Amino acid sequence: MKIDGKEVKMTEGYCVKCKKKVEIQDPVESKTKKGTKIAKGKCPNCGITVCRMGGIQEKAEMKKAA
Numbered sequence: 643m644k645i646d647g648k649e650v651k652m653t654e655g656y657c658v659k660c661k662k663k664v665e666i667q668d669p670v671e672s673k674t675k676k677g678t679k680i681a682k683g684k685c686p687n688c689g690i691t692v693c694r695m696g697g698i699q700e701k702a703e704m705k706k707a708a
């Protein structure tokens with residue numbers, strides 16, 4: 643998502659039901675069996691579980707700043 647030409651960081655995932663990228667609600671970080679970081683949460687539109695590879699984006703940004 644871009645606002646005023648700036649990339650806005652948020653945890654986005656692809657919702658298979660809405661067939662589009664959505665902002666994940668209440669994302670929690672998890673790991674797959676292979677050890678890949680993922681973020682899991684709910685679609686704000688339909689409420690199904692949406693996953694995102696690479697974990698929670700906001701968290702990563704906060705780590706960089708600290």
Ligand SMILES: [Zn+2]
Pocket residue numbers: 657658659660661664685686687688689690
């Ligand atoms: Zn959805």
